[in-house]
Amino acid sequence: MSVPHEFTPEYVNANSPKEALLYADFFTSGEPWKSIFANNPWLRPPDTTKPLEFSDGQYWDTTIGRKHPYWSQYDLPQPTKEIHQMRADLREWGFCLIEDALSGDQCKRFYERLWEQSEGERAAGVAYDSPTGQMVNTLVNKGRCFGQCIEQDPAGVQAGPVIEQIMDETLGPGWICHSFLAIGSDPGGYPQGLHIDQGPLLPWMTAEAPALVNTMYIPQDVDEVNGGTLVIPGSHRILIEAGNAGEVGQLPPAINLEAPAGTVMLFDGRLLHGTGTNRSERRRYVAVMSNVKAWMRTQENWVVSVASDVLAEASPKLKHRMGFSALTYGATIEGFGLGARGQAGDVFGDIEPFRAAVDSGTYERIRELSPDSPREDLERSYTVQVAMDRVKAAREAGRQ
Known part of the structure; x- marks a missing residue:
């Protein structure tokens, strides 16, 4: 029995011109990146085959908020132990900073284990190098302190109950860990292109709550010198306002994150951010744990x-x-x-x-x-x- 002509690849292709495709304009819009780069050429990532230049106001050539000529006039998030302030900062700016989320001993244990691991992987010939610096993947296998962070065990992260509460409020109870890895910013490395971590959903843009929230562990002081994470404060609200496949106009400048060791940064999956450029003499590490709603995976494993x-x-x-x-x-x-x-x-x-x-x-x-x-x-x-x-x-x- 022959296959009906209408089911053949030739027929299907002949009857699928661009103008007939379902949702073609939506999925091929290229937004929000198309308009972001058109209206903000300074946000284009560097060419990693060429030496990095610090000129022309590129996003990586910046400083911390309190020193920035634009952002110094704003009350940007500061490390706090007050949960109400965390909520306000996360809603307004797209991130909040939890003060002393890791105790002194917890931070020391975290940092030493992470640094030992990175050097051990280098010695074993399995170091994972990226244009920004060395990464350490699958942290759960590489120290009990990392597993404690995933489950927010107060024995490993003293602010665990606060973090869990904020996560429950933003993602709903039952959220899961999407990934947990350490990102190194090496001296002389390149910055990441600014991005949003719930980018796979684009061109959809969730209008109310985010679909992904990050927990970033900061085991050493970070600033504009050693490549503190680049962020555009409040950019999540700009993207929300643009909406699904919407155009984005001019954006405010990026800044480097400033935070002391032991801080945990929670940030919205819609916040524009990326690894900063390290101008110190030693690698800088942060460890990022992404969290998502439990259904965001295949039903069948x-x-x-x-x-x-x-x-x-x-x-x-x-x-x-x-x-x-x-x-x-x-x-x-x-x-x-x-x-x-x-x-x-x-x-x-x-x-x-x-x-x-x-x-x-x-x-x-x-x-x-x-x-x-x-x-x-x-x-x-x-x-x-x-x-x-x-x-x-x-x-x-x-x-x-």
């Missing part, structure tokens, strides 16, 4: 439930539809997939080798490391590095 033989015979399209194609905002594993396109057949995002390693009992996760770790740990064949080498080989072979 295909990565676990699909049978090995079914997966082995699956086409690239089927594997993609089941979530085996990672992309920056979803399904990354130990940093693998950050920067991937999330498309069928994309080697950089193919997480099937990780599932195969789990099935065979050979998955080697990066655990707690330091430069003084046993040689066998520093020389271990870690699964994520094997996957990265596979991507490198594919690129060199011209398949990517």
Whole structure:
């Protein structure tokens, strides 16, 4: 029995001109980025193949709020222990700063474990370097203090009850951790392009509450010298006002975050922000935990439930539809997939080798490391590095 002509790819393509497509104008609007860059050319990210320049008022060439000629006239968020002030700051400015969220001992333990881990991963040859600096992924595997932060255990983060309350109010009870990783700003590194962390929803813009809220742990003093996080205060409200696929006009300037060690910054997923430029002589770390509503994942956990033989015979399209194609905002594993396109057949995002390693009992996760770790740990064949080498080989072979 022949397939009806109307179901053939040729017929479907011939009858799908751009003007006939559902929601075409909405999904191809390019907003809000199209208008943001048109009206704010100083927000264009730098070319990471060229030396970074500090001129022409680019967003990374800035300072902290109290020193900024524009922002110094405003009462921007300051570290506070008062929950009512946190609520007001988060609503008005898109972020709030929790004073002494980590006690002195908690902050010291957090920072030392993070720094040891970054140096250990460097020694083991598995350091994850980005244009901004070294990142440390999947923190939950790399120290008990990090797991305590995810569950807001007061033993690890003394402000845990306050953080949980604010999260419940913004995301609703039952929210989950989307990711938890440390972002390094290395001396001489590049700034991140300013972005919003609920960007995957674009061109939709949630009008009331955010769909994502970040908890950022600050284990060392940050300022304009060592690459304090760049933010445009109140930019979340500008994007809300623009609405779904709406145009954005001129934006106020960006500033570097200023905060002492032990502060936790909560910020709205619609706030424009990015890693700052480090002009000191030592790497600066913050650790960012993104949180989302519990339903923002596949209903079926295909990565676990699909049978090995079914997966082995699956086409690239089927594997993609089941979530085996990672992309920056979803399904990354130990940093693998950050920067991937999330498309069928994309080697950089193919997480099937990780599932195969789990099935065979050979998955080697990066655990707690330091430069003084046993040689066998520093020389271990870690699964994520094997996957990265596979991507490198594919690129060199011209398949990517």
